[in-house]
Amino acid sequence: MSVKVYVPCDAAAVSVGADAVAKAMADQIASRRLGVSLIRNGSRGMFWLEPLVEVETPRGRVAYGPVSAEKVPSLLDEGLLEGKAHSLCLGLTEEIPFLKRQERLTFARCGVIDPLSLSDYITHGGYRGLERATRMTPQAIVEEVANSGLRGRGGAGFPTGMKWRTVLNTAAQQKYIVCNADEGDSGTYADRLIMEGDPFVLIEGLTIAGIAVEATSGYIYVRSEYPNAFRTLERAIAIGYDNGYLGANVAGSGKRFDLDVRLGAGAYICGEETALLESLEGKRGQIRFKPPLPAIQGLFGKPTVVNNVISLATVPIILDKGAEHYRNFGIGKSRGTLTIQLAGNIQRGGLVEKAFGLTLREAIYDFGGGTASGRPLRAVQAGGPLGAYFPESLLDTPLDYEAFIERKGMLGHGGIVVFDDTVDLARQARFAMEFCAVESCGKCTPCRIGSTRGVEVIDKIIGNQDRKQNLELLDDLCEVMTDGSLCALGGLIPLPVQSAIRHFPEDFDKQVPSPLANVASKEDSQPWR
Numbered sequence: 431m432s433v434k435v436y437v438p439c440d441a442a443a444v445s446v447g448a449d450a451v452a453k454a455m456a457d458q459i460a461s462r463r464l465g466v467s468l469i470r471n472g473s474r475g476m477f478w479l480e481p482l483v484e485v486e487t488p489r490g491r492v493a494y495g496p497v498s499a500e501k502v503p504s505l506l507d508e509g510l511l512e513g514k515a516h517s518l519c520l521g522l523t524e525e526i527p528f529l530k531r532q533e534r535l536t537f538a539r540c541g542v543i544d545p546l547s548l549s550d551y552i553t554h555g556g557y558r559g560l561e562r563a564t565r566m567t568p569q570a571i572v573e574e575v576a577n578s579g580l581r582g583r584g585g586a587g588f589p590t591g592m593k594w595r596t597v598l599n600t601a602a603q604q605k606y607i608v609c610n611a612d613e614g615d616s617g618t619y620a621d622r623l624i625m626e627g628d629p630f631v632l633i634e635g636l637t638i639a640g641i642a643v644e645a646t647s648g649y650i651y652v653r654s655e656y657p658n659a660f661r662t663l664e665r666a667i668a669i670g671y672d673n674g675y676l677g678a679n680v681a682g683s684g685k686r687f688d689l690d691v692r693l694g695a696g697a698y699i700c701g702e703e704t705a706l707l708e709s710l711e712g713k714r715g716q717i718r719f720k721p722p723l724p725a726i727q728g729l730f731g732k733p734t735v736v737n738n739v740i741s742l743a744t745v746p747i748i749l750d751k752g753a754e755h756y757r758n759f760g761i762g763k764s765r766g767t768l769t770i771q772l773a774g775n776i777q778r779g780g781l782v783e784k785a786f787g788l789t790l791r792e793a794i795y796d797f798g799g800g801t802a803s804g805r806p807l808r809a810v811q812a813g814g815p816l817g818a819y820f821p822e823s824l825l826d827t828p829l830d831y832e833a834f835i836e837r838k839g840m841l842g843h844g845g846i847v848v849f850d851d852t853v854d855l856a857r858q859a860r861f862a863m864e865f866c867a868v869e870s871c872g873k874c875t876p877c878r879i880g881s882t883r884g885v886e887v888i889d890k891i892i893g894n895q896d897r898k899q900n901l902e903l904l905d906d907l908c909e910v911m912t913d914g915s916l917c918a919l920g921g922l923i924p925l926p927v928q929s930a931i932r933h934f935p936e937d938f939d940k941q942v943p944s945p946l947a948n949v950a951s952k953e954d955s956q957p958w959r
């Protein structure tokens with residue numbers, strides 16, 4: 431029997447040389463005539479260890495990392511195939527503390543299986559949720575999802591079961607499921623990781639959603655910056671059709687579900703569900719007025735479920751293990767697990783799936799190991815570019831939707847971006863406002879004009895020009911944007927701006943004009959891009 435060696439094909443691993451490692455490994459296997467099967471898996475989400483090479487041994491999988499192509503011959507010489515010691519050996523993968531302390535439900539298979547092996551997927555528990563769903567009524571599936579407490583992971587935390595119920599109860603000849611894979615938030619990558627590492631779990635989730643609300647057609651809208659994920663999904667969908675998991679008779683149930691994948695238009699606003707639907711229909715990505723909600727009149731005017739990748743990829747485990755199992759994780763109204771994405775100035779960047787309730791501090795220090803620079807942490811932005819900046823004193827906030835709202839913040843898609851004490855929060859506030867000006871779809875005045883005026887006012891504050899009056903003006907402007915914007919881009923951008931002023935007033939009160947007052951280049955002002 432051949433030994434299995436795993437080298438990730440995930441874009442993050444590839445960006446640091448995983449393809450070269452895989453090639454070096456394949457060459458060595460051929461020249462040494464070794465009985466080895468080389469498998470390209472997804473990423474385990476421990477980015478500082480990528481490329482992470484694993485070998486299957488009788489004790490379990492043993493990890494080595496970060497591995498470079500040059501190290502491959504010496505790793506093989508020193509017994510990698512038997513999982514022997516080496517300076518790069520990390521021991522059993524599952525025992526690595528970053529991974530061991532997690533509660534992986536949605537990501538249970540990510541990095542474990544060959545993403546495009548349907549048999550691997552099924553061996554590891556795949557399609558059990560769909561199998562159960564095909565024996566249930568649509569109402570029972572919807573209630574199972576509602577009872578699990580699952581809330582949308584795209585940002586707003588809207589109850590998924592409630593959304594599905596609306597679509598199920600809206601009569602129409604045609605309904606759609608649309609998966610939002612635009613993932614535009616700074617510091618986030620959970621959607622990409624699962625699309626590249628376990629695409630069938632997303633396909634299964636979409637299929638269950640289709641059966642639940644009686645929609646026979648679905649689309650995955652993938653951001654244009656994710657070409658690998660796009661290709662993986664295309665191939666996985668083709669495999670799904672070839673094996674009867676998509677098409678006219680899903681898993682022998684007699685139910686139809688067709689699925690296709692589309693590439694996004696490269697704008698942050700195309701992640702907002704109505705702009706996404708416009709883009710999917712081939713138009714410019716611009717917000718639609720609500721109501722009507724997409725659940726009533728969505729894609730091509732038909733009732734449509736729009737859900738985030740992680741929301742949909744979580745549905746199979748809920749159907750497989752039951753609502754009760756899932757809702758037993760978490761705290762308060764935040765049930766299940768959150769996929770935390772650690773980014774920015776952090777020692778151990780990566781994906782942590784853990785029950786809601788962990789504090790920001792635990793996520794950043796116990797998992798992330800603190801700042802990469804070793805300097806004191808000063809600020810954290812959770813929830814993407816529309817999320818608030820929290821100071822050190824708020825690090826004991828539990829990761830829970832309501833706890834973040836109480837502190838005028840937002841948990842969003844679970845991205846956490848860390849800054850050390852060299853950060854200038856006045857500059858970050860300006861970044862936030864300029865981000866809004868650049869990404870505004872232009873449909874409403876408070877956002878289109880307000881964000882540009884906002885940048886000008888912040889420049890005056892930084893430049894010490896009539897500072898007191900301009901701070902008051904900025905406050906008024908933020909109020910108008912919050913109350914008058916048509917969507918959450920203009921409506922929430924005051925969150926990062928005002929949190930920076932509230933928690934870090936000293937950065938807005940420098941007596942000399944800041945040399946940063948005139949930072950204007952787009953690249954420079956969007957450090958997360």
Ligand SMILES: Cc1cc2nc3c(=O)[nH]c(=O)nc-3n(C[C@H](O)[C@H](O)[C@H](O)COP(=O)(O)O)c2cc1C
Pocket residue numbers: 581582583584585586587588590610611612613614615698699700701702703704736737738739741742917918919
């Ligand atoms: C400006 C803006 C950008 C957004 N970007 C995304 C995104 O990239 N991905 C996503 O899933 N939701 C995004 N959303 C939220 C979606 O509008 C929508 O609420 C979500 O896709 C619904 O899925 P869920 O209920 O599963 O979270 C965005 C919202 C706004 C206002």
Ligand code: SF4
Pocket residue numbers: 699717869870871872873874875877878915916917918919920921
């Ligand atoms: S708030 Fe901004 S992005 Fe949203 S509709 Fe108005 S102009 Fe468009």
